[in-house]
Amino acid sequence: xxxxxxxxxxxxxxxxxxxxxxxxxxxxxxxxxxxxxxxxxxxxxxxxxxxxxxxxxxxxxxxxxxxxxxxxxxxxxxxxxxxxxxxxxxxxxxxxxxxxxxxxxxxxxxxxxxx
Amino acid sequence: xxxxxxxxxxxxxxxxxxxxxxxxxxxxxxxxxxxxxxxxxxxxxxxxxxxxxxxxxxxxxxxxxxxxxxxxxxxxxxxxxxxxxxxxxxxxxxxxxxxxxxxxxxxxxxxx
Numbered sequence: 322x323x324x325x326x327x328x329x330x331x332x333x334x335x336x337x338x339x340x341x342x343x344x345x346x347x348x349x350x351x352x353x354x355x356x357x358x359x360x361x362x363x364x365x366x367x368x369x370x371x372x373x374x375x376x377x378x379x380x381x382x383x384x385x386x387x388x389x390x391x392x393x394x395x396x397x398x399x400x401x402x403x404x405x406x407x408x409x410x411x412x413x414x415x416x417x418x419x420x421x422x423x424x425x426x427x428x429x430x431x432x433x434x435x436x
Numbered sequence: 437x438x439x440x441x442x443x444x445x446x447x448x449x450x451x452x453x454x455x456x457x458x459x460x461x462x463x464x465x466x467x468x469x470x471x472x473x474x475x476x477x478x479x480x481x482x483x484x485x486x487x488x489x490x491x492x493x494x495x496x497x498x499x500x501x502x503x504x505x506x507x508x509x510x511x512x513x514x515x516x517x518x519x520x521x522x523x524x525x526x527x528x529x530x531x532x533x534x535x536x537x538x539x540x541x542x543x544x545x546x547x548x
Contacts, residue, residue, distance in 0.1 A: 325479070327479075353534060355534075355535070355536070363540065363541075364525065364538045364539060364540045364541055365480070365525065365536075365538045366538075367535055367536065367537075370534070370535065412477070414479050414480070416479075416536075418534070424470075424482055424485070425482070425534075425536060426482070427472075427479035427480045427481070427482075428479050429478050429479045430477065430478060430479045432477060
């Protein structure tokens, strides 16, 4: 199956700083990638849809100025958490479509802890 | 508004027995359903899917059943193995949108 990587796998940052998370499709091109976050023992919640070469589409309730998404190439999307606060601590996961229009392949996730 | 629900947060099954994980949905526009397996601190791994035009799809030990009239699907794992212990998410999408809507997950524990 298609491989999606994320970097870093975990990061600890201080409140008020910004953190960038990278999502890469390693063996296929992805015009569309998705960013999710998961709180402990909860479901995966879609944050935004990242489209190559255009602006991301954010889900209701997600602050686009806080969670900056850039999809500059067909294999890379980045999520920048700006001015991070402890409540932003979560598990962030990206996904991208594989060959099938229905199958999404997920990255391994990034654990963000804001102190 | 939880459009995809997994009402059992956890399930314990003995090794070798059948595991049945259930999922209900409310949005009649969903026409494709997927099951994902997830270990802690890892991304979900695709398991099996089913289109709304089918009522059953089988892949090895995994079978997914869909009852459209009841808006219910289930994942059967038989025989269950200790390595199956994980959290299982069902997810749904429509043909016109690519966004997955996830259920809340069921933690499966397969005991020896």
